[in-house]
Amino acid sequence: MNLLEDEWLSVIRLNGEQEKLKGLWRITEGVGNPIVDVISPRADFKGALYQLLIGLVQTSFAPKNETEWEKYWIAPPDTNTLKNAFLTVTEAFSIDTDKPAFMQDYDLLSDKQDVDIASLLIDTSGGGTFFVKEGTTENISPYWASIALFTLQINAPSGGSGHRTSLRGGGPLTTLVLPDETKQAASLWQKLWLNIFTQKEVSALSGNTELKDLHNIFPWLAPTRTSEAGKKDFITQPEQGHPYQMYWGMPRRIRLDFKATEAGTCDISHESTEQLISQYRTKNLGVNYSSTWLHPLTPYVRDPNKEAYSVKAQVGGFSYRHWLGLVLEDEKNHKQAAKVVQIYLNSRQEIIAGDYQPRLWLFGYDMDNMKARCWYETTMPVFPIPQDSRISVQGFISRMLDAATEVALDVRSTLKQAWFSKPKEVKGEISFTDAQFWQLTETEFYRLLAQLINHCEDEQQVNDLFNQWKKILRKEALTLFDHWALSSNNEDGDMKRVVIARRQLEIWLNAGKNIKALVA
Structure with a gap:
């Protein structure tokens, strides 16, 4: 045979x-x-x-x-x-x-x-x-x-x-x-x-x-x-x-x-x-x-x-928060795209030319030593990025992702404050809210990213896109908080605690370090 x-x-x-x-x-x-x-x-x-x-x-x-x-x-x-x-x-x-x-x-x-x-x-x-x-x-x-x-x-x-x-x-x-x-x-x-x-x-x-x-x-x-x-x-x-x-x-x-x-x-x-x-x-x-x-x-x-x-598959799978290290280079986390992706961006996109929108198919097992915990696979877009713009685009994307990561953590933290009288003593993870946040903001991220690549040399356009991203992050963060704040996870339904936590989230959404850094 x-x-x-x-x-x-x-x-x-x-x-x-x-x-x-x-x-x-x-x-x-x-x-x-x-x-x-x-x-x-x-x-x-x-x-x-x-x-x-x-x-x-x-x-x-x-x-x-x-x-x-x-x-x-x-x-x-x-x-x-x-x-x-x-x-x-x-x-x-x-x-x-x-x-x-x-x-x-x-x-x-x-x-x-x-x-x-x-x-x-x-x-x-x-x-x-x-x-x-x-x-x-x-x-x-x-x-x-x-x-x-x-x-x-x-x-x-x-x-x-x-x-x-x-x-x-x-x-x-x-x-x-x-x-x-x-x-x-x-x-x-x-x-x-x-x-x-x-x-x-x-x-x-x-x-x-x-x-x-x-x-x-x-x-x-x-x-x-x-x-x-x-x-x-x-x-x-x-x-x-x-x-x-x-x-x-x-x-x-x-x-x-x-x-x-x-x-x-x-x-x-x-x-x-x-x-x-x-x-x-x-x-x-x-x-x-x-x-x-x-x-x-x-x-x-x-x-x-x-x-x-x-790079390995991981709990929670992959979303746009991983895009930079899978398609370009995530300098902060030392992640570099596969050689096949690099070759596409450096050579094949010029050969194919035109209005062409390929995708990245990623897959693999999330392993715990010998044990397979889950099989993950998904696709994400690969945008045509001119080589002379790549460094600046990477920097802009990094700032967008840093802001989104900060907001996801803020939502998780304030939900714990809303749910529990002593949130620091609560054991266990509530990271499921992170996955929802990334999912809620994914479509808009890719929409803005496509525009960012096309206008990366225009400072006014970039700042406008950054402001749109801030509004999207704020809207989805508050929507997610409101959805979960009075859920069954709340230990006693204390409304005062919920109101205080929401106010804290709004403060962070306006004054967060990475949110404020969204400027071209």
């Missing part, structure tokens, strides 16, 4: 028709009725499938330069061209051989104890699961077991003694640039190609482009670089692998067990399959990637006094 050649991946076309592709090179087939998306049984698998296809195209069909990138943006390669490219790496995508197999350890690990297949899923822990009822995932088709394995390898959280995290660290956030679909649906090819680097751009990524042998890209094609303490090359550095290995990092030593398989229904896809996999074998001390690998699809925190680390 081979992921590139076999018929297993379902897709949907522009007219709504669904089909299975026999050969992944068919993703560009049907110019008049293109494929627009993949069909996935799980949200995390969909994110992984996009990364698999992006990695496949990047690895085997990277454009030589921006001219070639533009050529294939305008018109995708035909099926035969893409097939010839994909077949150069087909050996890396076999899944059921005793020889090297996709994302599986080079050794068979036959001396290791079998583990239930459900443990491949990140949202499982021991015998129970967080999002899926125990016992409902016992048998998986070979193809979806392979995608589960790929999902684990590229996101691997802490896994106990010697079970390594992913190349990006445990539970990294992934950010992909998606095409403008305000006028018509984009093809799957456009969604992938917008995240592809030219060969020149690849040379600036982490890794050693001189290491061209396939095992330097797909680590399962050679004996595993194990990471026993004290061993030479205990940590795998960028100079010891090709940049493309970042798409195919393999920190976990795992072999799927194909021996005791039979026909039946896959518990993931609910489709009939000739084979089912119910267990796998694993061993610790796999590839231990250094923090100096900077994955091009992930934003990073790059504090000059610390090692870089990937």
Whole structure:
């Protein structure tokens, strides 16, 4: 079985028709009725499938330069061209051989104890699961077991003694640039190609482009670089692998067990399959990637006094308050957008030009060590920002976000004053009000941000936009306070306390440090 050649991946076309592709090179087939998306049984698998296809195209069909990138943006390669490219790496995508197999350890690990297949899923822990009822995932088709394995390898959280995290660290956030679909649906090819680097751009990524042998890209094609303490090359550095290995990092030593398989229904896809996999074998001390690998699809925190680390999903998810560090650069918090976003803003937006409004698709697990607390994904706009205006725009956005953060904290603080006679002694968080505040102000933030980018050189216009933002923050803050002040959270319904707290909120809304700083 081979992921590139076999018929297993379902897709949907522009007219709504669904089909299975026999050969992944068919993703560009049907110019008049293109494929627009993949069909996935799980949200995390969909994110992984996009990364698999992006990695496949990047690895085997990277454009030589921006001219070639533009050529294939305008018109995708035909099926035969893409097939010839994909077949150069087909050996890396076999899944059921005793020889090297996709994302599986080079050794068979036959001396290791079998583990239930459900443990491949990140949202499982021991015998129970967080999002899926125990016992409902016992048998998986070979193809979806392979995608589960790929999902684990590229996101691997802490896994106990010697079970390594992913190349990006445990539970990294992934950010992909998606095409403008305000006028018509984009093809799957456009969604992938917008995240592809030219060969020149690849040379600036982490890794050693001189290491061209396939095992330097797909680590399962050679004996595993194990990471026993004290061993030479205990940590795998960028100079010891090709940049493309970042798409195919393999920190976990795992072999799927194909021996005791039979026909039946896959518990993931609910489709009939000739084979089912119910267990796998694993061993610790796999590839231990250094923090100096900077994955091009992930934003990073790059504090000059610390090692870089990937931005993670977090409790409460993402909103416009994170926009600066995910699209541009949040200097205050040392957050830097993923390289793929930087390349779009520095190059692709000029190539595409026109009235084009792409989006950023971000997704990932919120992890508590080995436990998956939640899967988060959302999209946010990516505005075209001229390079010569970027620094000033970043500064303006930072001030808008600082003011909003200050107001959200003011609302939370005054609500506690309204609810409790001794608010400082109250235990527990009421941060749910923060999430509501960010949601209430999000649409207006993006509306003003679009105008700010267009008028960032006009001081009067900027000040006018800042004043609009102040009014929006004030209105939504008071609305939120009034909504919750006399709710069941109020311990005794004391109106005097509510009135005093509201008056305090109004004072802060007028005199807050970051509110007053909203001046061009």
